[in-house]
Amino acid sequence: MHNQPIAFQAPAAEAAAFILPNPGELFSxxxxxxxxxxxxxxxGDWLLFLAGLSRAQDAALQALPSLALPAAATLEQARQHAMPLIDPMQRPGLWRETLRQIVRQVGADAPPAARETLTSLLNASDEVLDSLADTLLTGTPSADQNARLPFVAAALQVVYSKFASQLDAAQLQALDVHGVCPCCGSLPVASVVRLGATINNLRYLHCALCNTEWNVTRATCTACDTDKGVALLEIEGSTGAVRAETCDSCKNYLKIVYQEKDPHVDPVADDLATLALDMLVDQAGYSRAGPNLLLIGAYSD
Ligand SMILES: [Zn+2]
Ligand SMILES: [Zn+2]
Structure with a gap:
């Protein structure tokens, strides 16, 4: 008598609710x-400059030591109250050294117009740098701050992506506030429809600051959660890899990028390369629901 082998089926892997940034490849x-x-x-020149800035972010992230996470009790309390786990207003002082490192690296190839800005950042006091960071995260920048903010943002992205990468995704939970990062409480830059075994065709919002992603239902407005009056717009003749998802209830929009159309799409990079789509949607009367922090200041002159 043969013992019939019993075919056990592996339990279906559950789709990830959260995807933490991979520090080894995020910025490169x-x-x-x-x-x-x-x-x-x-x-093209501006996008190449930003490519150099991202390379400097990568180098700074690789050089960053492990950061002290909030105490376990603090993390647990945040979880119980459905609050973000990390508060970007409580910055570790080493973010300023990260900024100076980034500025020195991009300075070598910077166009003359940017050199004055970079020099002023290298010469700025700790207090000035901290007030620039506060303005970036909470305030309305003044015209004379605008040029410096993308570099401040680049440094803060490195530090908060490092924080996020040190967490365990199981520590995160969806927040009551819709459309806010469960790790750091910031707004999303865009959403990504992903390819992959357990996450195929799932949509994730991508944090503008710490690069954490969290799963959200497709075809609902990421700002107000309605599924009525949500539409997708794209530039005529484009590949369809980047669209703007507009909402007629709250009149907001956010871009959505599709790995299925191009496996290399990046929510931050592809957003920066499609400003023409922002202008189109802006003219149609919609406001952006979340920032691209590398772009703050670039709208005004
Ligand atoms: Zn975040
Ligand atoms: Zn809406």
């Missing part, structure tokens, strides 16, 4: 993407 992949997008682009 973004730099590569920006360099590709810069080719034959009307804003």
């Amino acid at each position: 992949a973004r730099a590569d993407r920006l360099a590709v997008l810069a080719m034959n682009h009307s804003l």
Whole structure:
């Protein structure tokens, strides 16, 4: 008599509710993407500069030591109250050294117009740098701060992506406040429809600051959660890899990028390379629901 083998089926892997940033490739992949997008682009020089900035972010992240996470009791309390786990207003002082490192690296290849800005950042006191960081995260920047903010943002992205990468995704939970990062409480830059075994066709919002992603239902407004009057707009003749998801209830929009159309899409890089889509949607009367922190200041002159 043969013992019939019993075929056990592995339990279906559950789709990830949260995807934490991978520090080994986050900024280097973004730099590569920006360099590709810069080719034959009307804003090619600017996108190449941002590719260099992302490379400097990568180098700074690799050089960063492990950061002290909040105490276990603090993390647990945040979880119980459905609050973000990390507060970007409580910055570790080493963020300023991260900023100076980034500024020194991009300074070597910076166009003359940017050099004055970079020099002023290198010469700024700790207090000035901290007030720039506060303005970036909470305030309305004044015209004379605008040029410095993308570099401040780049440094803070490195530090908060490091924090996020040190967490365990099981520590995160969805917040009551819709459309806010469960790790750091910041707004999303865009959403990504992913490819992959357990996450195929799932949509994730991507944090503008710490690069954490959290799962959200497709075809609902990421700002107000309605599923009525949500539409997708794209530039005529584009590949369809980047669209704007507009909402007629709250009149907000956010871009959505599709790995299925291009596996290399990056929510930050592809957003920067499609400013023409922002103008189109803006003219149609919609406001952006979340910032691209590398762009703050670039809207005004
Ligand atoms: Zn975040
Ligand atoms: Zn809405």
